[in-house]
Amino acid sequence: MEEDRAVDPVGRPIERRNFVRLLLGGIAVSTVAMVVTPFIGFLVPPRRTASTAGGGRLLVGTTDDIGVGRSKVVALGSKPVIVLNSPQGMKAFSAVCTHLGCIVGYTASQSPDIVSPCHNGHFSAINGTVLSGPPPLPLKPYPVAIEKNQIYVQDG
Ligand code: FES
Numbered sequence: 001m002e003e004d005r006a007v008d009p010v011g012r013p014i015e016r017r018n019f020v021r022l023l024l025g026g027i028a029v030s031t032v033a034m035v036v037t038p039f040i041g042f043l044v045p046p047r048r049t050a051s052t053a054g055g056g057r058l059l060v061g062t063t064d065d066i067g068v069g070r071s072k073v074v075a076l077g078s079k080p081v082i083v084l085n086s087p088q089g090m091k092a093f094s095a096v097c098t099h100l101g102c103i104v105g106y107t108a109s110q111s112p113d114i115v116s117p118c119h120n121g122h123f124s125a126i127n128g129t130v131l132s133g134p135p136p137l138p139l140k141p142y143p144v145a146i147e148k149n150q151i152y153v154q155d156g
Pocket residue numbers: 097098099100101102116117118119120121133134135
C-alpha cells in the first residue's frame with residue numbers, strides 16, 4: 001500500500017525536507033506581511049469620503065436624536081463638527097478647540113456653554129465666540145438645515 005505524500009502543484013511527490021522548507025518559507029512570508037502591513041497602513045492615509053468633502057452636506061440624524069440641551073459630534077469629511085440643540089435652536093460649530101485642539105462638548109445641564117475639557121475653555125453656544133479660558137479664536141460655525149425632522153450640516 002502506498003503512503004500518502006505531499007505533492008507539488010503538478011502532482012509530483014515532494015520530499016519531506018522540501019516540504020518543510022516550503023512550509024517555513026510560507027510562514028516567513030506571512031510573518032513579514034503581518035509586520036509590514038500595519039506600517040504601510042500608517043504611511044498611506046485613508047481615502048476621504050466624497051459625500052462630504054468639498055462642499056458636501058451631511059445628514060447628522062433626526063431632531064429626536066439630539067434633544068434640547070444635548071449635542072453630537074460628527075465627522076464632516078475629515079473635520080469634527082459639534083451639532084447642538086441649544087435653547088436658541090440647532091447650531092453647528094467646529095468641534096476642534098482653537099487653543100490646542102481638544103474636542104469640545106456641550107451638555108446644557110452641565111453648562112450653557114460649549115466647553116473644551118482640556119483647559120476649561122468656554123465658547124458661546126449661540127455663535128461660537130470665546131467666553132472664557134485660553135482659546136484665542138472662536139469656533140467656526142457651519143450652516144445647519146432641518147428638513148422634516150432631519151438635521152443636515154453643510155460643509156462651508
Ligand atoms: S485645548 Fe481647549 S482650552 Fe485648551
